[in-house]
Amino acid sequence: MTPIAFTLIVTGVLLNACAQLLLKAGTNAVGHFEFSRANLLPIALRLGTQWPIVGGLACYVVSVVVWIMALSRVDVSLAYPMLSLGYVVNAIAAYYLFGEALTMQRLLGIGIVLVGVYVLART
Template identity: 35%
Template sequence: MKGYFWGIGSVILTTLAQLCLKAGVTILPEFKLNHQWMDVNWLLENLPAFGLIFIGLIGYVLSMVCWLFALKFLALSKAYPLISLSYVLVYLFAVTLPWFNESATLIKFVGVVFILLGIWIISRPEVTRK
């Protein structure tokens, strides 16, 4: 049970990290890898975007800590499918939150159903035969 707690924590943090990174780079104006990064005014003007990106990166670090604990307590065959829930959650948030402006389509929905079906199949208790 402890492993599932850490696994779900990793899923939630990964989902939040992905959403923060997407929101941050979306509001960041077009940039190039040049002197622009040395312009303090440009950096300050875009502080909210960099803040979201930073929060996303911190979310990934915390997610990895949770993931390490999940791996300590869960079999890899149980833990790894669990992390796929983050794909489902990111999709659901992306199509429901208006600022992401993502479209929900039948093919995407079918993909989510396949992910959930795969998680269900792998997470079922193993039947031992005598």
Template identity: 30%
Template sequence: MIRLMLMSVFLGSVGQILMKSGSDRLGSLTLSPDTLWSDLTRIARIPEFGMALLLFGVSSLIWMKVLSKNPLTHAYPLGSMSYVFVMVLSALLLNEALTLNKLLGALVIISGIIIMHR
């Protein structure tokens, strides 16, 4: 079941990377009443947003299965792995900086998950 939990979290993390990539292509976004329709039309034309929504949907379905078989207090801490996945994927795919502080933070998160799952 831990594999399913991590799969759900990983898919959501990839969705976040796609959302960022799409946002970079989108540029300025106001979402004001005057520009809402044109903003939504621009968003719909960027494939990364559609893929991100699909991944979020699949991730949610997997997460529902996980929650149907596990207590929330057991499953939910693994959700924090999304911070670690997004950090690594951002460094690999978006060329974002991977600093010592980020690595130490990831280590703290992973340590906390291990402690909670014992």
């Protein structure tokens, strides 16, 4: 894998992870809500005016462009599993940003993902 392809993959992964974290921040600001006919429009307006939600959606748009560029350089069978690095980034970032738990079971899962990506990247 070339350095440019690797950079594109990592950038795509980080943009995707950033999008998830921004969406979570936006929903935290809105709070728990239920979808129903009565509150569909008010909830949509509340979500649509949260800058983290808008930023998260923008990150997704940019990540798709970056991902398409990566796929033009790397086999999808190699690139797609690299997206699992986003699980690692999100788990660690959620711990620091949102106080989410990093239990031993989650840490073990993160370790397994990292080993899998390492094995995959060496082939």
